[in-house]
Amino acid sequence: MEIKKDSTEDKILEAAKIVFVTKGMEGARMQEIADEAGINKALLHYYFRTKERLFEAIFSEIFKFAFPKLSRIILSDAGIVTKIEHFVDAYIDILIQHPFIPGFVLKELNRDPSGLFKLVVKLGLDPQPVFTYIQEAMDRGEIIQMNPKHLALNVVSMCIFPFAARPILSFLVFKDDKDALEAFYAERAEVIKKFVINAIVIKN
Amino acid sequence: MEIKKDSTEDKILEAAKIVFVTKGMEGARMQEIADEAGINKALLHYYFRTKERLFEAIFSEIFKFAFPKLSRIILSDAGIVTKIEHFVDAYIDILIQHPFIPGFVLKELNRDPSGLFKLVVKLGLDPQPVFTYIQEAMDRGEIIQMNPKHLALNVVSMCIFPFAARPILSFLVFKDDKDALEAFYAERAEVIKKFVINAIVIKN
DNA sequence: GTCTATATCATGATAGAC
DNA sequence: GTCTATCATGATATAGAC
Numbered sequence: 164m165e166i167k168k169d170s171t172e173d174k175i176l177e178a179a180k181i182v183f184v185t186k187g188m189e190g191a192r193m194q195e196i197a198d199e200a201g202i203n204k205a206l207l208h209y210y211f212r213t214k215e216r217l218f219e220a221i222f223s224e225i226f227k228f229a230f231p232k233l234s235r236i237i238l239s240d241a242g243i244v245t246k247i248e249h250f251v252d253a254y255i256d257i258l259i260q261h262p263f264i265p266g267f268v269l270k271e272l273n274r275d276p277s278g279l280f281k282l283v284v285k286l287g288l289d290p291q292p293v294f295t296y297i298q299e300a301m302d303r304g305e306i307i308q309m310n311p312k313h314l315a316l317n318v319v320s321m322c323i324f325p326f327a328a329r330p331i332l333s334f335l336v337f338k339d340d341k342d343a344l345e346a347f348y349a350e351r352a353e354v355i356k357k358f359v360i361n362a363i364v365i366k367n
Numbered sequence: 368m369e370i371k372k373d374s375t376e377d378k379i380l381e382a383a384k385i386v387f388v389t390k391g392m393e394g395a396r397m398q399e400i401a402d403e404a405g406i407n408k409a410l411l412h413y414y415f416r417t418k419e420r421l422f423e424a425i426f427s428e429i430f431k432f433a434f435p436k437l438s439r440i441i442l443s444d445a446g447i448v449t450k451i452e453h454f455v456d457a458y459i460d461i462l463i464q465h466p467f468i469p470g471f472v473l474k475e476l477n478r479d480p481s482g483l484f485k486l487v488v489k490l491g492l493d494p495q496p497v498f499t500y501i502q503e504a505m506d507r508g509e510i511i512q513m514n515p516k517h518l519a520l521n522v523v524s525m526c527i528f529p530f531a532a533r534p535i536l537s538f539l540v541f542k543d544d545k546d547a548l549e550a551f552y553a554e555r556a557e558v559i560k561k562f563v564i565n566a567i568v569i570k571n
Numbered sequence: 572g573t574c575t576a577t578a579t580c581a582t583g584a585t586a587g588a589c
Numbered sequence: 590g591t592c593t594a595t596c597a598t599g600a601t602a603t604a605g606a607c
Contacts, residue, residue, distance in 0.1 A: 572607105573606105573607085574605105574606085574607080575604105575605090575606080575607100576603105576604090576605090576606100577602100577603085577604080577605105578601105578602085578603075578604090579600100579601085579602075579603090580599105580600085580601080580602095581598100581599090581600085581601095582597100582598085582599090582600100583596105583597090583598085583599105584595105584596080584597085584598100585594105585595085585596075585597095586593105586594090586595080586596090587592100587593095587594090587595105588591105588592085588593080588594100589590105589591085589592080589593100
């Protein structure tokens, strides 16, 4: 006897997440999602009218997952160095748990950015206060002077890119040694924090 | 009178590059490439037997474009700091001229890495000597001690990621102000160089 | 709500005339 | 070499039975 622990809709969402994340919007096949969910292809259209809508549901879910955690850190009242450290820790932690997200987001971003833009507007995401905050910390002499946008981008780049480029990193640098790659990712947070602090802390 | 300056094959290659780069392998349509080249769809199959082969031709061309320039710098006999500076300058220069490459490469990388792997093997690309070189410079006390792989990845991340994430950067940070975005990219090389040097040069 | 069967359409690829 | 016409396939979407 089989216990029905998930609704059909949940099963579809879970299956779609797996397929979309590995194959992307274009590569994903409705048949494959149906198979993965153990249901019929027509049911996908019953629950989510089109492939596009199903995709958007998954995309939003993934994006919304990371947002609140990072937002909380950014809005905290810690000093800028501590805040950057917490941000890097949290970001790398999320990425280690979901290493597929960067590749997926960048892929879809270059395919059709409008979906992400709608989401960004809907979430009321605006980085300007972050830049203003960084500038103020610089003016207070907490860190060296530089364009806040460049600083923020440097930090985010070093966090995200290694995961977005995972296949080439794995193959080229680690000769497909999964354990070595995982160990390397586990070191990233500490490395980035030290690197950034060295770069921006004022030297006497 | 129309002067035939390009062969049909060249026209196809140029058209395919435009379409593949913007749409990717999956998104690209043979019809669109044919239209872009001003020829018939059947001719594509006459010159390049399949879509896959046409794609590979473009992908190789793009990848091979950047390789020799960067390779020359890496193999030069400058000191490590100078070498990093030259590398960043050259890399950002290439990316400003071809800002689509990172998004394209990452997209195809996450779709099917095997093509890039074959290319990497064919070109005999091996980063190990670079890591060894960095380690030796560290041992000579030219820069601080850290895992050479992390250092290399930090530099490459800060160079590539801003271009890979161009759509979101453009929309979220620069409110679709193209001029502001271009100006920002133009500053990247100087910013990255200063940032890296601050991070790795030994303080007294 | 779930399924079978099918309509409709788009695309990569090919055949064959010129 | 280039074109028109067409095929074969696979995918989205819908109609309608249960």
